[in-house]
Amino acid sequence: MARASLRFSSLRLGGRYLTAAALLLVGIWLQRAGIVDDLMTYWGDIVYLTGQHIELTLISGGLAILAGIPIGILFSRPALRRWADGLMQTLNIGTTIPTLAVLALSMSFLGIGSTPAIFALWVASLLYIVRNTYSGLMAVPDHLIEAANGMGMTPGQILFRVELPNALFVMFAGVRTALAINVGTVPLAFLIGGGGLGELIFTGIDLNDNGMMLAGAIPTAALAVAVDALIGYAAYFLIPRGVNPLR
């Protein structure tokens, strides 16, 4: 597990070209080691479990976005701002709790299956989204808000027309981190019966079957890269040009 997560995080960090080159090398190596044959053996499982994996990520990540952005917005409102620092500290402590522990706690409350898994993944992703939404909104220059106020915008208009668009880039970065971590954490869901590619990884480890383990690990890594790239593209196209450092 540690090896798998290490691999995808280093992939995530590398630049796009580096990623492509690495994938090429990995591909060659896979071919040589006969791993492609192993992957073909488990193809049916891979497709099914990848579907489950994506489902877990989409549901838990989607819910994290749905909850995290409003929470981040709430923390940045003047009425709550005084406590926001404390609240953010608390959330930061939350990020230091190992996901495995969250899973265990979640299971002890919600039992086994996909519900506790989704809950744990939601918790693990939520923090990044809240944090970046909050800090993105706080980084919007005061004078922009003053200009907006001076023009007679209502607080709602200021939020939607000025604050959120200008925080969008930082918010996207939060979503990107959150989902990358989410995809990489989903394999753990198998441990509490949540399904996903973890099934191949952990069973492979148990049976000392390298091929089976890789049949889970490689698609997991590929998913992480794909999600990262997808959000990267979304950020490129969805964030208005005026506040998008990428274009």
Place this chain on the structure above:
Amino acid sequence: MIRLDNLTKIFETKEGTTVAADHVNMEVQEGEICILLGPSGCGKTTSLKMVNRIVPPTSGRVFLGGKDTTDYDTITLRRQIGYVIQQIGLFPNMTIEDNIGVVPRMLGWDRQRTAKRALELLEMVALDPAIFLKRYPKELSGGQQQRVGVARALAADPPVLLMDEPFGAIDPINREIIQDEFLKMQKQLGKTILFVSHDIDEAVKMGDKIAIFRAGKLEQFDTPDNVLAHPANSFIADFVGGDRTLKRLRLLTVGEVMDAEPPRVKADDSLSSALQLMNDTDYDNLIVVGPRGRAQGVVYRSVAEGRQGLCNDHHSGLKATVRESDDLRTAVSQMFAHDLTWLPVVDDEGFYKGYITQRGITHTLGRTYRDAEQGA
């Protein structure tokens, strides 16, 4: 009309209290530009922001058209006040067109009318709409952004404008152009404007009134000419500068000071009739004009006495002329440049209108001091 009544703002911070505005009283008439002037930190911005309640006053009141601003809800109040903030504050996420259209859209203008207005305003601030409408603020220079800031404040045609150093980031040459454009526009629109500046030249040029602040206190509130001619105390005298009398030259036009319709000779008059006219009118030289009255040259008494013939053949060329609409600074500059004590004045088409002398200028500038002495 804007009236500030004992307007006071005290900022309480951990480092101590700052009195940013200290019982400020003033009244700006409808259609006037009032310049808030003073050194950095004297409270200009704070006073300005209390008008649209961005900064809530500690005490005192602001009246807009006779109505206390606390009687409006802030949103309604602010939508009828154009606001140009010191930091420009264009929204980076919107194109220039959308930035200008913010208030019109909030007021429910349709797309077409908003777009037309943006186009019109960009032209007014001398930015080519074809180039700039679809750009984002980060793609503009500081000076260009500032002009868009002014356009944005004017978008919904508010009767009152608050402008915080609106031309601060524009280079001197373009600043003059923008100032002229703005004054021309103001002549048509007649807005009531509070305008922060820390540049005395800008204040003298743009202001109908100047309010000079020091450490939150309004030290003098007067016309530019009075501020320059009669600074209320030594702080103001220092602030407006040792050359303040020279600055007054900008406030008067040649037309206001010249001797109008003096005697003149036609090009086909004889020198002897010119001499006769000089003797009758006690002049030592006369301007020679063409058949329709354009200034062509000058005949001097010595020439008229010593020679025979037509003025046309014996006049000397004009070294320099000034126009009626020029300010006195231009006239004095011309005199110094050409070593002259007087200049003929022409209108835009070159027709001879009168002449202006150094004595006349000093006399006019000195009048206000003599009046003050008599009054004292």
